[in-house]
Amino acid sequence: MPAAPFVTARFKDVAEATAASDGMPRERFTYIHHPVSNKPASECRKYIEGNDPLTGKPVVEEIVAALTKPLSEEEKKTGFVEKPRERLLKPDTAQNLERQFLENGWTDGLLISLPTEEKVSEMLKATSHKPDEIVGQMRPSPAQAPWKYTVEMVAVNAVMAGAKPKHFPAILALAATGQGSLPSSTSSMARMIVINGPLRNELKINMGIGALGPFDEANAVIGRAWTLITKNLGGGGKAGTTYLGTFGNNYNYNNLCFAEKEEALPSGWKPFHVQKGFKQEESVVSVFNGWTLLNYSAYNPDPYHELMRRQMVALEMSGAGAHHTPGVSIQTAGMLIIDPVTAKALEEEESFETKEKLSQWLTENVHFTMWNYWNAMPDYLKKAKEGVQPYASLLKRAPESDSPLQLFSPRAGVEIVVVGGETNPYWYAGDFRYLASASVDKWK
Amino acid sequence: MKKRIGWLALAVCLLACLIISCTQKPEQRMMTVLNPVGSPTPTPLIPMAPRLDTLEGKTIYIVDVMYPLTHQLFEEMQKVLSERYPKTNWVVKSKAGTYFDNDPKLWEEIKAKAQGMIIGVGH
Numbered sequence: 001m002p003a004a005p006f007v008t009a010r011f012k013d014v015a016e017a018t019a020a021s022d023g024m025p026r027e028r029f030t031y032i033h034h035p036v037s038n039k040p041a042s043e044c045r046k047y048i049e050g051n052d053p054l055t056g057k058p059v060v061e062e063i064v065a066a067l068t069k070p071l072s073e074e075e076k077k078t079g080f081v082e083k084p085r086e087r088l089l090k091p092d093t094a095q096n097l098e099r100q101f102l103e104n105g106w107t108d109g110l111l112i113s114l115p116t117e118e119k120v121s122e123m124l125k126a127t128s129h130k131p132d133e134i135v136g137q138m139r140p141s142p143a144q145a146p147w148k149y150t151v152e153m154v155a156v157n158a159v160m161a162g163a164k165p166k167h168f169p170a171i172l173a174l175a176a177t178g179q180g181s182l183p184s185s186t187s188s189m190a191r192m193i194v195i196n197g198p199l200r201n202e203l204k205i206n207m208g209i210g211a212l213g214p215f216d217e218a219n220a221v222i223g224r225a226w227t228l229i230t231k232n233l234g235g236g237g238k239a240g241t242t243y244l245g246t247f248g249n250n251y252n253y254n255n256l257c258f259a260e261k262e263e264a265l266p267s268g269w270k271p272f273h274v275q276k277g278f279k280q281e282e283s284v285v286s287v288f289n290g291w292t293l294l295n296y297s298a299y300n301p302d303p304y305h306e307l308m309r310r311q312m313v314a315l316e317m318s319g320a321g322a323h324h325t326p327g328v329s330i331q332t333a334g335m336l337i338i339d340p341v342t343a344k345a346l347e348e349e350e351s352f353e354t355k356e357k358l359s360q361w362l363t364e365n366v367h368f369t370m371w372n373y374w375n376a377m378p379d380y381l382k383k384a385k386e387g388v389q390p391y392a393s394l395l396k397r398a399p400e401s402d403s404p405l406q407l408f409s410p411r412a413g414v415e416i417v418v419v420g421g422e423t424n425p426y427w428y429a430g431d432f433r434y435l436a437s438a439s440v441d442k443w444k
Numbered sequence: 445m446k447k448r449i450g451w452l453a454l455a456v457c458l459l460a461c462l463i464i465s466c467t468q469k470p471e472q473r474m475m476t477v478l479n480p481v482g483s484p485t486p487t488p489l490i491p492m493a494p495r496l497d498t499l500e501g502k503t504i505y506i507v508d509v510m511y512p513l514t515h516q517l518f519e520e521m522q523k524v525l526s527e528r529y530p531k532t533n534w535v536v537k538s539k540a541g542t543y544f545d546n547d548p549k550l551w552e553e554i555k556a557k558a559q560g561m562i563i564g565v566g567h
Contacts, residue, residue, distance in 0.1 A: 001554070002495045003561045015565065023490040035567050037513045044517040048524045060528060067504065067560045068496050075492045085483040091474045106480050115478045137485075142544075149482045156478045186567070233482040 004066035008034035009053045013241045014141070014184070021144035026075045028066035032059055101160075105238065108227055108253060112160040123155040126165035127172060127443055131155070136176045138234030140242040141184035149175065149233040157232055161225035166203060167218060170195065171225045172443035173285045177436040180230035181255050182237035183289065188245030190290055192256040192335075192432050193223055194417050196273035197283030199440050200259035207259040209421030212337075214254075223254030249291070260417050264340035266347035268354045272417050275355065276437050283440040288415070290335065290432030292318040297426045303350050304342055305361060308429060312366045312414075315431045316407055330376045330405075333412035333433035334362060339420035342427050355416040362414045366407045370394065373403030502559040503533040507550070509543045509565055518564060 007015045009031040019027035031054045032047045039047075052059050089097070097114055101107050113119065124131055131152035139146045151172065158171045174193065183189040195205055206216035214220065231237035262271045273284035294314060300307055312334055336358075338346075352358040373394075374381045384391035394403070408414055415434050420426070496502060506525075508518040515538065522536045535558070540547040554561055 001559070001561060002493050003563060005563050005565055007565045008567055011565075011567070021484065021487060023487045024492065025489075026492065028492075032517075036517050037511065037567055039516070041516040041520050045520040045524065047517070048521050060524060063525075063562060064499065064529075067562075068499060070495055071492055077489050078491055079489050080486045081489060082486045083483045085481070086479055089477055089479050091476045093472055094475055097475065097477055101480070104481075114475070115480060116475060117478065120478055140484075145484050145487050147482050147484050152478075153480075153482055156480045160480060228480070232480045235482070235484060 002067050004028060004030065004063045006030040006032055006059075006063065008032055008036055010034035011244070012054060014244060017241050018141065018143045020081075021140070023081070025081070026072070028062075028069075030059055030062040030066060031055070106228075106232055107160070108224065108231075112228075113162050115156040115159040119159045120152065120155050123159055123163070123165050123168050124152065126168040127151060129172070129443065135172055136178045138178055138180045138230065138236065140180075140235035140238070144235070144242070147233060147235045149229070153233055154229060157228040158221075158225045161221050161228050162217075163221040163225050164217075167222055167225075169440045169443040170199060170203070170222050170283075170285055171229070173438040173440040174222070174226045174287070175229050175233070176438045176443065177285070177287055179287050179289075179435050180234045180236045181226045181252060182230050182243050182245075184236065184242055184244055186244045186246050187291065188247045188249045190249040190251035190256065190292075190432075191226070192251070192288040192290065193226065193258070194272055194286045194288070195222075195257070195259040195284070195440075196262065196271050196278070196286070197440070198281065199283035200262070202283075205257075205259040207261040207419050209423065211258040211261075211419050211421075212256055219257045219259075220254050223257030226255050226257075227252055258419055261340055261419050264343070264422065265418050266343050266353075268347065269343060269416075269418065270355065272415070273437060276434075278437065278439070284437050285440060286437040287435045288335065288432040289435050290333075290430050293337070293428040293430040295426075295428055297424065304346055304425065304427075305350050305352065305358060308336065308427070309362060309365050311429050312362065313369065313407065315366075315429070316368050316372050318431050330368075331409035331412070332407060332431055334366065334408045334414035335430045335432035336362075336414060336416045337420075337428040337430070338416060338418050339424065339426045340418055340422050341420075342425040343418045345425055359414040359416055363406060363408045363410055366414075367402040368405045368407055369399065370397045370401050370403045371399035373405050377405070496560055499529055499532040499560075501531060503535060503557060504560040504562060505554050505558045506534060506536045507554075507561060507563040508536065508538040509563065510539050510541065510545075511543045511565075511567055514564070514567075521562070521564075 007029055012031060015029055031052045033053055048059055050059060051057060052062055094114060101112055129151045133151050134148050135151055135154055137146040137148045154172055154175045158168055163171060181191040200207060203218040205218040235242060237243045260272050271280060272286060274280055278284045294311055296311055346352045346358060380391045384395050412433050506518050506522055508515050518536050522534045525534045537550060539550055
């Protein structure tokens with residue numbers, strides 16, 4: 001059936017790249033002015049009656065032509081589109097190669113270690129897997145065809161990130177999750193890596209003071225490698241085409257890579273990987289998606305769980321909390337990164353004997369505020385104004401008071417990880433959602 | 445004599461190479477590195493569907509993919525197209541769920557009831 005897609009002009013590159021990736025490089029797009037969201041009907045009508053801002057042709061004519069103009073020979077073509085790949089780059093000086101890597105967007109803007117055969121070969125010695133074995137696949141964006149990559153291709157990017165061979169199995173495990181670190185969303189998402197198991201001590205991954213800061217090699221290079229893999233092996237992170245985050249997210253430099261301080265967990269609190277079904281003695285990487293971390297480093301006398309509840313309400317305005325289609329899929333996920341001092345107090349003084357108990361309490365007790373509830377559920381507001389119960393009685397509640405709607409979906413809940421230097425009873429509250437875990441041991 | 449000239453030429457060449465390599469700065473030395481970039485899996489080309497010879501008497505669905513607060517655009521498009529092409533039946537439909545979700549039921553409905561589709565993807 002003939003289809004005429006139309007897209008706002010800001011997204012031309014991503015629309016055409018997506019169509020090409022899906023096997024329709026000649027898709028007949030019509031472009032209209034950007035943005036459309038929340039524009040009045042009269043303005044939208046002007047866009048439709050006006051010209052395509054990119055071609056200068058009338059929008060209606062282009063749409064009609066897309067449906068009725070006979071197909072060209074190019075548009076009827078079948079077969080496969082393949083991009084041949086050379087294993088080695090053309091020999092050049094180090095200075096020129098560094099410039100080539102930078103100018104082609106193969107780095108994160110920082111100096112990389114050039115992936116010579118010697119360095120890559122050394123990296124490959126850290127795994128029992130063959131260089132040509134497929135590790136996994138990533139998509140440049142959810143709508144585009146996947147890219148597959150081998151152990152050697154991951155090793156090349158690990159070298160570039162400054163990783164040592166001892167870091168390589170963890171980097172392979174990250175690549176094996178199939179998750180990229182640079183989601184294409186305009187909302188500038190972040191990713192997070194949490195490492196559990198014996199590997200934490202073997203690699204000296206920071207889980208104490210400054211664990212989320214720029215202090216330790218393992219945290220820096222493992223996290224950085226994920227971003228280079230995403231860009232170079234997953235086809236992601238091309239600004240304007242496969243990456244559209246309006247602001248970008250600084251967390252992506254090392255993707256918040258840290259380890260859980262398992263040794264400091266309260267007795268009933270399980271390590272994160274054990275919560276996800278792995279054995280305690282396994283080394284595991286887990287990845288998360290989110291946007292924001294809110295800091296708590298005050299000395300409020302209220303119980304910590306109550307402070308967390310109040311603080312987490314603010315997440316209704318960040319990330320997925322605000323990024324929803326009114327009336328549909330509006331709940332989000334929560335995360336707490338807790339210093340061991342706080343974790344101990346939550347267990348001993350506030351009766352949260354397990355992470356699960358705290359997670360459940362927060363899931364049940366953090367609610368959207370009324371004003372956002374009405375924004376998110378326009379049909380309920382309409383019913384309320386028509387006097388339909390129970391919505392009508394909710395109109396009496398103050399805009400800033402709790403609504404009946406939980407902020408965190410019971411399916412995603414609130415994930416909890418313990419880390420930090422035990423300097424004070426602090427924590428971060430965030431909107432990160434758990435995505436996946438992978439065994440590192442499998443890649444040794 | 446010829447043999448002696450041959451040895452001499454070889455010695456000169458070796459000497460030249462040695463001089464060049466000794467005088468070359470480290471930053472000018474050539475090196476080979478591995479390609480860091482992968483490639484997409486081969487993509488099958490999908491031939492586009494035959495186009496309509498006319499819009500007259502046809503039903504065309506205008507599909508709202510449900511990006512937040514953009515439905516008014518689709519309503520206006522339906523009005524403008526109906527004014528200009530009154531012999532065509534222009535039908536506005538909202539896809540189920542958010543713009544992330546598939547809606548196989550709607551695609552089946554379109555196949556059964558329409559001869560063409562306009563789909564809006566945007567912000």
